[in-house]
Amino acid sequence: MKCDKCDQPATVHLIEIVNGKKIEKHLCEKHAVEEGVTVKMTAAPINDLLEKFVMKQTGEAETVERQACESCGLTWDQFRKRGLLGCPGCYRVFADQLMPLLERAHEGSNQHVGKAPRCAGAGELRQQRLMQLRRELDQAVAAEQYERAAALRDEVDHLEQDDT
Amino acid sequence: MPEHTDRASDWMKGDGPFSDVVMSSRVRLARNLAGFPFLSKTSATQRREIACACRDHLMDSGIAESMLWVDLPDSSEMDRQILVERHLISRQHAKGGEPRGVAIALDESVSVMVNEEDHLRIGVLRSGMQLDDGFAHANQIDDLLEQRAGYAYSSRFGYLTACPTNVGSGIRISVMLHLPALVMTGEIEKVKQAANDMHLAVRGFHGEGTEATGDLYQISNQTTLGRTEQEMLADFQREIIPKVIEYEHAARQAMADRRTYLLDDRIHRAQGVLTSARLLSSSEALALLSHLRLGVSMGRIADIELGLINELILLTQPAHLQRIAGGRLDGEQRREFRAEFVRRRLTGG
Numbered sequence: 001m002k003c004d005k006c007d008q009p010a011t012v013h014l015i016e017i018v019n020g021k022k023i024e025k026h027l028c029e030k031h032a033v034e035e036g037v038t039v040k041m042t043a044a045p046i047n048d049l050l051e052k053f054v055m056k057q058t059g060e061a062e063t064v065e066r067q068a069c070e071s072c073g074l075t076w077d078q079f080r081k082r083g084l085l086g087c088p089g090c091y092r093v094f095a096d097q098l099m100p101l102l103e104r105a106h107e108g109s110n111q112h113v114g115k116a117p118r119c120a121g122a123g124e125l126r127q128q129r130l131m132q133l134r135r136e137l138d139q140a141v142a143a144e145q146y147e148r149a150a151a152l153r154d155e156v157d158h159l160e161q162d163d164t
Numbered sequence: 165m166p167e168h169t170d171r172a173s174d175w176m177k178g179d180g181p182f183s184d185v186v187m188s189s190r191v192r193l194a195r196n197l198a199g200f201p202f203l204s205k206t207s208a209t210q211r212r213e214i215a216c217a218c219r220d221h222l223m224d225s226g227i228a229e230s231m232l233w234v235d236l237p238d239s240s241e242m243d244r245q246i247l248v249e250r251h252l253i254s255r256q257h258a259k260g261g262e263p264r265g266v267a268i269a270l271d272e273s274v275s276v277m278v279n280e281e282d283h284l285r286i287g288v289l290r291s292g293m294q295l296d297d298g299f300a301h302a303n304q305i306d307d308l309l310e311q312r313a314g315y316a317y318s319s320r321f322g323y324l325t326a327c328p329t330n331v332g333s334g335i336r337i338s339v340m341l342h343l344p345a346l347v348m349t350g351e352i353e354k355v356k357q358a359a360n361d362m363h364l365a366v367r368g369f370h371g372e373g374t375e376a377t378g379d380l381y382q383i384s385n386q387t388t389l390g391r392t393e394q395e396m397l398a399d400f401q402r403e404i405i406p407k408v409i410e411y412e413h414a415a416r417q418a419m420a421d422r423r424t425y426l427l428d429d430r431i432h433r434a435q436g437v438l439t440s441a442r443l444l445s446s447s448e449a450l451a452l453l454s455h456l457r458l459g460v461s462m463g464r465i466a467d468i469e470l471g472l473i474n475e476l477i478l479l480t481q482p483a484h485l486q487r488i489a490g491g492r493l494d495g496e497q498r499r500e501f502r503a504e505f506v507r508r509r510l511t512g513g
């Protein structure tokens with residue numbers, strides 16, 4: 001793909017949402033700098049960050065957009081529109097895409113160093129399992145499968161008790 | 165509802181350290197329960213379940229001697245507005261009908277929002293510059309809650325929050341500053357620029373997305389990942405806020421030395437209008453109270469307590485004013501009642 005402004009190959013692909021409309025820009029290195037899209041940004045509000053999010057073409061942009069979190073169903077595209085993740089699992093599923101965003105929002109950092117819950121670490125798998133169970137429970141209730149719901153409820157309670 | 169909506173909360177009394185410049189200190193921790201989606205992806209049932217679980221944890225954890233739970237969908241619009249004006253809930257939290265609420269300690273030093281952007285937003289408020297104390301309290305509440313509620317946490321990203329801008333420590337440290345002399349001298353722009361360069365947010369009296377009115381500015385951190393709570397606190401406590409206080413003090417001194425008449429004119433004009441006007445809008449009242457506050461804290465006006473001015477800043481807001489009047493007032497009636505109320509309180513009548 002060629003740059004919008006000259007014949008050089010476009011290396012920077014910018015998707016901006018302006019007033020709800022998606023505007024795409026494809027630029028070469030030089031014009032990207034001129035347009036100011038590759039300058040290092042200071043911490044900006046998340047929406048600003050997302051709207052100006054520069055995605056280097058990797059050929060998998062499309063699949064990334066449609067990739068969904070298996071726990072909550074959120075797609076990367078939905079996240080970019082609202083700026084909110086759907087569940088704790090999203091941080092794992094979208095870790096690669098979140099990394100540059102986190103670094104820009106947090107002065108270059110992508111690793112937690114502060115306070116940790118006393119029982120940290122051991123709980124992460126159980127948290128995922130709990131979420132899965134709750135989702136099935138919700139579906140069972142919605143489908144009026146009360147016996148199945150009761151069994152799932154027991155399992156949730158059981159796991160929760162282990163938690164504390 | 166908090167019992168005494170006709171007077172200020174303790175944290176607004178204006179008796180904390182550096183209260184001539186610092187109105188209040190606030191520490192907020194964002195937390196989510198493990199095993200549930202974040203709020204944008206919860207079903208109605210899950211939302212209710214989260215609200216109930218959080219309420220039970222909050223009421224049973226012995227956080228304060230006496231905790232009040234306010235179910236927001238069941239509250240009147242006026243009550244919710246009162247909570248917003250008292251800084252006990254955010255504007256966003258006052259809206260919408262989904263299950264959500266707030267737990268408030270009786271002295272209003274603690275408010276925990278449930279089902280705002282995150283499942284839990286633990287907030288602690290203090291009068292004047294008391295961030296260390298505020299954080300210690302928030303941290304203690306967090307420990308108590310953690311024993312009952314499992315938090316969504318990963319060793320890589322810390323406490324997991326709906327918005328990635330809060331992830332990590334989930335902490336927001338905010339200090340509400342009264343900076344009238346920096347505004348009068350135009351130096352406030354330099355403060356905003358410096359704050360911006362340091363990755364700090366500068367907001368108005370009412371938080372997110374509001375313009376500064378009454379020369380009140382709220383400075384808070386934006387970075388929550390990769391720095392410990394103690395590092396962030398030390399920055400605020402020992403570097404950032406003392407510098408701004410010093411700057412405001414220097415601007416006040418410069419005004420007093422070089423623009424004496426202008427300064428005294430602003431201060432006494434404000435007192436004059438506040439004690440004799442017959443109609444006052446809320447923004448006019450706030451602007452004048454700001455100048456009066458400056459006069460009092462510089463010792464250029466006697467016989468008025470800082471606490472009274474802080475109280476008037478709170479009570480002249482629309483919902484509080486109507487609560488005091490005992491019923492709904494339209495805009496015109498409010499301006500009239502506000503003028504009378506301020507006049508009465510300032511002249512001791």
Ligand SMILES: [Zn+2]
Nearest residue numbers: 003006028031
């Ligand atoms: Zn080009």
Ligand SMILES: [Zn+2]
Nearest residue numbers: 069072087090
């Ligand atoms: Zn998810």
